[in-house]
Amino acid sequence: MTSTSTCKIILAMAFVIGCWGYSPTGIHIGLQGYEPGHLALLRFLLASLLMALIAIFKGIRLPQWRDVPLLFALGFFAVSLHHVALNIGQQGISAGASSVLAQSSPLFSTLLARFVFKDRVSIWRWGCVLLGFVGVVIVVSGDKGLGAINAHGLLILLAALSWSLYFALQKHHARRYDGFSLGCYAVWSGTLLLLIYL
Template identity: 60%
Template sequence: MAMAAVVLCWAYSPIGIHIGLESYSPGHLALLRFLIASLFMALIALFIGIGVPRLRDVPWLMLLGLFAVALHHMALNMGQRWVSPGASSVLAQTAPLFSTFIAAVCLKERVSGWRWLWVAVGLLGVVVVIWGDKGVGEFHPQGLVLLLAALSWSIYFVLQKHISTRYSPLTIVCYMVWGGTLLLCVYWPGLTDEVLKAPVRVNVAVLILGLFPSALAYLLWGFVLNHTQVSRSVSVMYLIPPVAMALAAGVLGSEVSAGVIAGAAIVLGSVIAMSREPQSRR
């Protein structure tokens, strides 16, 4: 049930962003979303209690907030102005492709030819998704900003490994959300006016966006990781794009093109193939 709730929450994210962008700029939408999430996490921390970070770990927690919250969600909001919610959900799942680049270039890890092959196939799938979403004639390179969101998510996973053994998952999520919200406060000017002018329907969508994908899903994800094998948990994430497409069709009435479906199959197939690398090739 927790896995299903996480998938549903994160599948709603591109739909909530699509609705929020009707009245909010990308910066104001990201800030308002995480102000709501920060208040929710503060209530959780008040009742459950969290650890106090060491002074030397504060920069690391701020970096988590930068890549997992501020940069990731600003890129999502900016990129989704040019692609559909279904295509956005697919492109956001390309983080494992970028993790391979980070492992090879930054961490100096040996990466097998098997993984490089599927990285290339996955990037081909990205091109198919973006072209299939709007058509070749309507291709907007601005949609590629969504790949920056996937890259920042990959960097977040690497950074989290450095600090995950020192604090509980709840503690890390709380300070990550608060740190990212603090960084997003550069977009504070003009936020109140946009909140007052936005229709109730849009504000309700943003409220749901702040409570569920931005806060509750992170807590449930920590619970899932503590009670299941990591490989099994991560495989559930492959359900997010098809669920997001179904939600977009039901809530927004948007149609998913054959090109997006084909590109999604290529991208997700390459990610799954990377995770199932034969032992002899590792």
Template identity: 65%
Template sequence: MAAVVLCWAYSPIGIHIGLESYTPGHLALLRFLIASAFMAVIALFAGIGLPRLRDVPWLMLLGFFAVVLHHVVLNMGQRWVSPGASSVLAQTAPLFSTLIAAFFLKESVSRWRWLWVAVGLVGVVLVIWADKGVGEFRPQGLLLLVAALSWSIYFALQKHYGNRYSPLTIVCYMVWAGTLMLCAYWPGLVDEVRNAPARVNWAILLLGLFPSALAYLLWAYVLAHTEVSRSVGVMYLIPPVAMVMAAVVLGSPVSAGVVVGAAIVVGSVIVMSRLKG
């Protein structure tokens, strides 16, 4: 879980840098072309089997929600918010995931867990307010909530069908399926790669290797060993970690309000991790 948090905390920073030279669609495609190549090398040495024909639509759905919809919308929304605020809005997924776990996967979710989900979201609101101020917040940034919903659907689909294949097999076919669909953005990509500064292309290379490939593999392992409603709680840790990373890498200031909001978020995660139901 710690490795997943570190990988995905870098994501809004890499996206912020990538959007300096790339459109949202091209950024998503290049990121996952790199991830697909990485997963191909891993699969070559580890060995994975072919999926059953009846499971191909499910794997395509995984690719659509986890790769295409989530990342294109995420890139669009982040043009209007800072990396820190982006990490907060994108990680509202636990609310949607708890609903999906309770009503569709029939998992037991206690009232205390619901309460601490709400407390965590209070911290999220405080972080957003302290980041840029309500008056400066652009409504286009709310596209990140659509990305969070897409992320939650991916979690639920993977948890429900994940026992059919190994985590490596699922991640490989999910990434490849999503990349195939993202190829709709291919026209113009080569020109953007040629014109982009080396600093931007290096940032996207890291995006493709860590948040887009390695983190998915690690998260598949986490979901295979925990309940959806419990495991997604760790996602609350990504915003404060991302804010620290953004301050170091991009020089983004961290206000006192952000620190207080992050403390509320982290506190809710600690309590939720101790709850039994």
């Protein structure tokens, strides 16, 4: 790998980490002017438009009819359910606590891999799950205390579970598509489901 491509990868990673780091704060700001469902719809209308423009120039694999239900399931879990639950949940807890709870999806992914899809999970990965769970408990107890976890916190955990279901379905059922095509169809189908908020 050349130094130019390494630099591009590092810059892309920094951009993604910055966006993810700002996201909970941005959602809190957005919720001051929009309802949770409307904010999710606005975000994904913009994302759908941008991805459509890229798809026009890059090209995209057309979906097979038999895959349409799966693509809508991916859109439901990755876009509709995840973001509406996350937005509603963030109305009741701090941006810091909501960020940690929302990023607990690897914990759910590991549990799904082991108990639903019967994948082997190493001791190392179980240790990481335990460490992640301890981190969630520490942050939540430091925010408002464990007793303060209410329906808003549970909705953010639902969003994390939804995200985990998306990755599990993607891994086990959507190998016929490249990453960009799959991302486009998940975003577009999820956005269609969000149109109820028009």
